Amino acid sequence: MSSTGTEQLQALYLQMCRIRWTEQALALLWRRGLASGEMHLGIGEEAVVAGVVGNLDDRDAMALDYRSTPALVARGVDLTSILLEVVGSPSGLCGGRGGHMHLMSREHLVAASGVVGAPGPLACGFGLAARTKGKGGVAVAFFGDGAVNEGMLMEALNLAAAWRLPVVFVCKDNRWAVTTRSSELTGGGLRRRLGAFGMPLDRVDGRDVESVAAAAARAVARGRAGRGPTVLLASCPRPEGHFLGDPLVRLTSAVGELAAEVRPLVAELVVRPGAPLAQRLSAVKGIGGKAAAVAVHAPARTSDPLRRAARRLPEATSRELAVVARREVETALGRVLGEAVSRA
Amino acid sequence: MSSTGTEQLQALYLQMCRIRWTEQALALLWRRGLASGEMHLGIGEEAVVAGVVGNLDDRDAMALDYRSTPALVARGVDLTSILLEVVGSPSGLCGGRGGHMHLMSREHLVAASGVVGAPGPLACGFGLAARTKGKGGVAVAFFGDGAVNEGMLMEALNLAAAWRLPVVFVCKDNRWAVTTRSSELTGGGLRRRLGAFGMPLDRVDGRDVESVAAAAARAVARGRAGRGPTVLLASCPRPEGHFLGDPLVRLTSAVGELAAEVRPLVAELVVRPGAPLAQRLSAVKGIGGKAAAVAVHAPARTSDPLRRAARRLPEATSRELAVVARREVETALGRVLGEAVSRA
Amino acid sequence: MPETSFSEAVDRALALAMTRDPRVVVLGEDVRLQRRGAFVRFGASRVLDAPISESALLGTALGAAMAGLRPVVEIYFVDFIGVALDQLLNHAAKLEAFTGGRWQAPLVVRAACGGGYGDAGQHQQSLWGLLAGVPGLSVVVPSTPADAAGLLLAAIDGPGPVVFLEHKLLSQQWLDYLGGASREGVQFDVPAAGARGEVGEPPVPVPLGVAALRRQGGDLALVSLGVGVHRCLEAAELLEDEGVWAAVLDLRSVAPLDVQAIVELGRRTGRVLVVDEDYTRGGLSGEVAAVLAEHGVRSAYARVTTEETIPYARALEDAVLPNVERIMAAAHALLVNAPGKRG
Amino acid sequence: MPETSFSEAVDRALALAMTRDPRVVVLGEDVRLQRRGAFVRFGASRVLDAPISESALLGTALGAAMAGLRPVVEIYFVDFIGVALDQLLNHAAKLEAFTGGRWQAPLVVRAACGGGYGDAGQHQQSLWGLLAGVPGLSVVVPSTPADAAGLLLAAIDGPGPVVFLEHKLLSQQWLDYLGGASREGVQFDVPAAGARGEVGEPPVPVPLGVAALRRQGGDLALVSLGVGVHRCLEAAELLEDEGVWAAVLDLRSVAPLDVQAIVELGRRTGRVLVVDEDYTRGGLSGEVAAVLAEHGVRSAYARVTTEETIPYARALEDAVLPNVERIMAAAHALLVNAPGKRG
């Protein structure tokens, strides 16, 4: 690997560590009840996000979904202000009014939304403005595999292609939409679908940050050169389930102990009237299969994008970078906890 | 051609004549001010509609757009009640409350909508009910080339594929959406788009009723057999423009005489400030090109689906069938005009 | 009558409806897990997981209803209706009118609504006023387990379309799902009486459009629905300590609206305070004023509503949603400004 | 001041805004033909034909506005907002609130609205109440050419987002487009004064949220907007023949609402009749009642609104929309029921 290659990887790895630690800080804030509502982490998406965002600069904009903190961190938005926002502080990124699903920074031209599919249209608008300004800016949309079935996202793919907008559509394919396997409900499959809007599609292993970075570089270059949009289809894991407290994850642990969540299902097997027993058993099997799939998925440490990247760096280097990132996040977290405690 | 082939063609041709005459009756009612609002005719779509609907029976349902009269006529909905509805009579198909964009018959399980894309979702629902009833019924959705960019239609294509619903999606590709050439704004093109949802696509010449009928027979058979949805992509002309009084058609005739509609555009070429002249001229050229395309399209009698079908029948037969259809429609029209006059 | 939670009551009513009528099907994202009881009992052909395609889904439910089924279709949160409103506004709600009564759409749209747990303004809206403003749509918002079961039964059996809104603060199931069950230290301002209550066995249908007087009182009428009813009951107790007798009217359905109950109570008390978690200009609170005025009831009037986009921070959120403090302040102002028994 | 038509006034205001500010762009289906004047003058980079994808289009306009442009985005008819409401409800309207004022969306959504030409209930709705109910959205509905130009200018220059609704009966351009120009025998009940009027050169911006008193009168206040204003003026003349002096207030914008003007006029006349082409429960007519009641104005109140889905047949349609006859009947009832000068 060339030395610039290594430098790039170091920078990317540092970013990924920052992201991972931030997500863990979020989990901590949430578990302590300091962050309210739902909490969707981006653990597993670090390589996708770092790889793409590493190609962006001040001209560029990003439209994000509810797993937005990784991209914000990678884009250089102040960590403390992100965490302060998530605990609802008046000094947060949005004055405590947006919260974790609606993190936005005008300065960085980034905006998140909790509505599935919303990043597509927004990125088109960012792209249109960038083109009008004529400085080579591009816009990036990050969204999930389930979002591809949301009408507005498909509309946005078409609009970007029809207007040849400088947009990079990044589909973070973690194979699940909450408790639903996307493959079961995506007619034709993701690849064919995303490839049907008249723009080039690049499929990458989203656990491999260098592959992502390379593919993103090509896509961004196309956009900057006025050659229109690109789709990146990046596979990645979802080790934490859909959100903190994910019902499938809970069900998984409940099965072992035949806990409260499982017992009622057994009762439904026998109550009359209802479907024939065979059908009922197959329903139970369906639920069980999902829970099992999630359980198998969760501890898949081999597919951890951070470990992958770390393995390609000298051990001392990777450890050093991890420490740097960790300190950074811990400093921010410390401030935020302090603030939260003093407000309470 | 086999005798059953001829019989089928005769039946289809009769249907097409009925449709054509009905559309002309509608035009007459509209021009006289007896039908209010907008009026979108289905002239040019006769072969598509007759070919598809000829395969349906009492188990089946249809979701239609605002060019719905052809399908209603072909499905056997009473002609007089259709025309009465369009003149707003209390004895009309919907008591005068729906009007020409919302013709519906519960008895026939057909419903029209003026919202672009709406037939997609509705047909999925009809298909779900048909499957639940388990009698082999299918649902048909008719929509245009422009509708393919409407999110809900793409969602419906996916949902039908994901649930393997017995739906036949019929895209009537007349190449225009009001004044916009669909090819310019449909990323990837119609064929690739419609083929991306995991169901078979059959492309047919929509001016050739027998080809349509054969393709539709296959699609309907798939649906009845529980093998899921199909898309038919059928090209067809739009000789009357988007609707009666189409602005492009009007512009076309205005150009010749430099009439009121054209003069202001010439003025816009010189008023300051504004875009450079070259850009302005190219805008004028764009508008002119569209108008010219419509003008060239209009008199394309060679592509008239009725003439095509007629040529394959003995002249006496086709003439006879045309007369039968005409009489039928004229009788209905006579009654409706009588009713309208007596109400006024 | 056994006491059950709000969510159990809904589950039971749904199971009852599905048992009685094989035309009842459940469609929605993740319903095979979210409604896993029904899925196991009634099987895959009656509980269908949908792609994230709300427009197609609502349209599918409508078509299925038009062709003879009785779908209960779920939208995660009512906030997301924005991506699919067309199906209700221009299709489901207009079918009966456009066909001169010849065709109906027996369809129930079920969605979670409401705020008070810190999810911010894109996931905590009420929007019942917006929906109820469309002629042809019914909108119900139960405040007790019995009403939840009863209104759901009536909605499923009725001519439709009905939007059935479950307030998340009343539903332990939703609060658990949204993270309440997996951590400590998070406090939701859940009204105790709403979360549990008696429900008949079998549950009794509750007709749409009939309000319930939850508390008698002649000095002041608190008119509300959903979680607001519980806030009003709490406020009414505090008012009683001050010697003020406040009636509490639970509208239960926004459309049809029980105009008669509003008018009578307005006449009787001379002071009406509407407590509506929907936006101030969302429609319901204004409608109550209009209904009173149209009927010549010149009662004093005030409202406690959600005046702006709901902010994320819990303290800001609490100040924006109709809480007991705000109700008390508005009640006091009303009593001061309209001291006579009748306006 | 030269006299121009409503549509010309809008065209002129748009041209002026585009001339002054290169950030103004026009996006929408068929706009290169529908706004061909602007297309020829400002070129393809500032007037963009969109695919039939209203959600993506509104989201694109929002993103563009957030990143520095000033888009005027067209939706054919406001009725179609149902397929894309999410972009307004959950995104455009919430941006400023979610960012604590740090980010705004200077965006104008332009759409035709209203009925009276026989297109039935899916294409003739008003829906301004539904839209105005969302905090963070402004909604304007001009009734004269000068207001059309002035409100459009103010909307484009303002912080946004603004929904700008053009009533089809006021716009010869729309009526021609919808078939009025190509046949005989079709009669639209177009108010003469609305279609033409004086407009400044250059047109003068009209601030949002300021109502205009179109006619003085102390016996009765007719409160309306859009075409309704013209129906009210006609009714006021007929009332004058009967010796009744009716004021006519043109609200001009639904949000922000000119509360002060409503309250003052209500106080002054003691009788308020709201003439609102939107649905009865759509929000605006109720809101006027609430505003009066909240301010302790115990005026008599009535409303003439669209009570149901608009039917297709012209005679049925006319009976459902607020026509002069219905206004007169409501005014008479109000005068009889509230005979005293003050309620």
Ligand SMILES: Cc1ncc(C[n+]2csc(CCOP(=O)(O)OP(=O)(O)O)c2C)c(N)n1
């Ligand atoms: C329009 C809309 N519908 C439904 C939801 C509820 N919801 C939130 S996340 C989610 C799943 C999205 O799956 P995917 O796009 O694969 O993203 P992931 O969560 O896996 O990253 C759903 C259904 C929503 N937020 N918005």
Ligand SMILES: Cc1ncc(C[n+]2csc(CCOP(=O)(O)OP(=O)(O)O)c2C)c(N)n1
């Ligand atoms: C949701 C929606 N957007 C816009 C319109 C306005 N509109 C009516 S027809 C039409 C063009 C549709 O084109 P296409 O689907 O090709 O059908 P065609 O008219 O050519 O048969 C448009 C844009 C509408 N009715 N509904």
Ligand SMILES: [Mg+2]
């Ligand atoms: Mg996913």
Ligand SMILES: [Mg+2]
């Ligand atoms: Mg077309």
